[in-house]
Amino acid sequence: MDIDALNADFGLPGTLRIAVGRGGLTMIEVYNGLANALISTHGGQVLSYCPAGAPDDLLFVSERAWFAPGKEIKGGVPICWPWFGADPDTADLDVPDRGIHGFARRLPWSILATAALPSGATRVTLGLADDADTRVLWRHHFNLLVEITVGSTLTVELITRNAGDRSFQITQGLHSYFRVGDATQARVLGLAGCDYIDKAAGANDAILTQDGPLRVAAEVNRIYESVPPVLTIEDPVLARRIRISSRHSATTVVWNPWVATARAMADLDDGDYRIMLCVETVNAASEVIGIPGGGEARLAAEYAIEPLE
Template sequence: MNIEQLNADYGIADQLQFSLGQGDFPIIKINNAHAQAMISVYGGQVLSYRPTSAPEDLMFISEQAYYQTGKAIKGGTPICWPWFGPDPESLGRASHGFVRNRLWTVQSTSTTPSQEIKVKLGLVDTPETRDIWPHSFDLSIEFTIGSTLKIELITHNTGEQPFSITQALHTYFQVGDIAPLRVKGLEGAAYIDKVDGGVQKQQSGEIAIAEEVDRIYLGVSPALAVEDPTLNRRIEITASGSQTAVVWNPWVDNSTKMADLKDDDYQKFVCVETANAANEVIEIQSGTAYSLTADYRIVQL
């Protein structure tokens, strides 16, 4: 992608510009009246978002993240699509699908009457993707950068047959310290405990993280929150098009095994993912579309 051409076609004076980031991937830098943000065109993911009223960034990015073609960037908002988790057909395909390690196309940038900035990126099927997943699609993701961060992932079925997907916005939230952190809004919910062999359990009280956590919560509320007393803030998550949520923290052993995480990084983030996962399989008919949306707000305490 030619950075000069991207700026000529999609730049917004004094508010949005393109540049080359790590790995020479195109980066969109946004600085408006509401917030500062950075979006990677590779992976179609937010790397940074900080409202003007917030002293700390919303996002966690590993200092050892890969910025290499074919690898996912560890942190921010990676996209799991068209499946979440292991290959659902056990064909040896990569976990979490194939869009988080591809270069997306810039489709549009704009400002709203309330001076938010919208950025739309897209991916369509190619012979390569059809070898991996034999369906025709037009996938778009729209970011709205304002006093909140809104992400909308829209799947259009452009083929002649229906197809089914699972998906997730695999969001890494920066936290001050994992120990006192609490995830709220899932009290009493059933969940699949992937650490315990997929056994279904029921959440008792708020979620505290003191060990490896990898859970798919079922039938969830559209409103969740991450209470972070160390950073003196609450992250409010409002979802639509989703009835499952994933909570993940790799804890000590997995952090030390992952080359793109530092050994102590598990203390610095939690993933609370807006998803269609487990038994929430979305069937999309020919010529129709499905939207998955998450809106993130930082409230200082």
């Protein structure tokens, strides 16, 4: 990819530049005075966001993350699409294992537009369209966009457009990895009273109800349903709140791998479970999205850092 040509077409002097990053991947660097951010065109993925004056990044990225074509990057805000979780069509004889969480997070996206907004924020639009390779994995025509707005808050909006004549169904998610000072001291507010499917090892998909704030003291892998539009992570170690405001989503996944799973992951350090917590804006479980031919669907989350008083 010609970095000079990309900067000529999409660079914003004093605000946004495009550079070669880890693993030779193309990175978009935003530094607009309101915040600094790093976006990978591989996976269409935000890797870093730090508002002006904030001492710590909003996001966690593993030091052992893979930065390579065909691999997912462990951390930031990966895009899970067109399915969230396990492959929903395991009977596909052409490709017996299409992988967990879909293929969008493992593919290169194109830069479609960049813009300096009147608010001082910066918007980056990336796109992914079907081709012969994607149609081996998923036999549908689509245009997928992600609009990333970097300002005093971070907004990520995923837009699915059905470019064919036949309807299709998707599940999807913004698999946000938040940096926390100590996961065992953080708590997630807003889920009390919500039912969840417990996907942790040995839980056998039990359906339970959240009682009070969620705290991490073991592996957490839960799909919450009928959730409110705003959730909050309180982090006493980093003395901050992370406010997650979702749109077009009624399901949330909360994940922390804990000790054994972290040790089993080649792209995660053994102790990383202590400094990360995923609270994910998703359409999953019973929330399956149908999109007619020519139609579209959206999924969005806005992330804000607030001081913990």
